[in-house]
Amino acid sequence: MQKIKALILLFHGLYKNAIMQYNFTEELADIYEDDKLKLKCLIGKAIAIYIQGEERGTAIGIMDDISSMDLEENFLDAIIVFSELGDYFLALGHSQ
Numbered sequence: 001m002q003k004i005k006a007l008i009l010l011f012h013g014l015y016k017n018a019i020m021q022y023n024f025t026e027e028l029a030d031i032y033e034d035d036k037l038k039l040k041c042l043i044g045k046a047i048a049i050y051i052q053g054e055e056r057g058t059a060i061g062i063m064d065d066i067s068s069m070d071l072e073e074n075f076l077d078a079i080i081v082f083s084e085l086g087d088y089f090l091a092l093g094h095s096q
Contacts, residue, residue, distance in 0.1 A: 005021050026042065036077045040081050040085065042065075045062065
């Protein structure tokens, strides 16, 4: 549910609030040891930071960290995460 709230904030242009929500949800993912949710939060946060435009280097750094993760172990989960995020952006008209 928290991830959905972050997406809603993101799509309404409330980037700082979305980033805070992604941070909160990422902390919950750490507590519950949910790697898939943590990956979704990292990607969502990077996208929000990038779209916000103030700290694009930070966003690129987050994506660099994600790209260097060993996703072999959870390869199918990673595919699902990236696919879901792409679907969200297309459905809400943010294809860029």
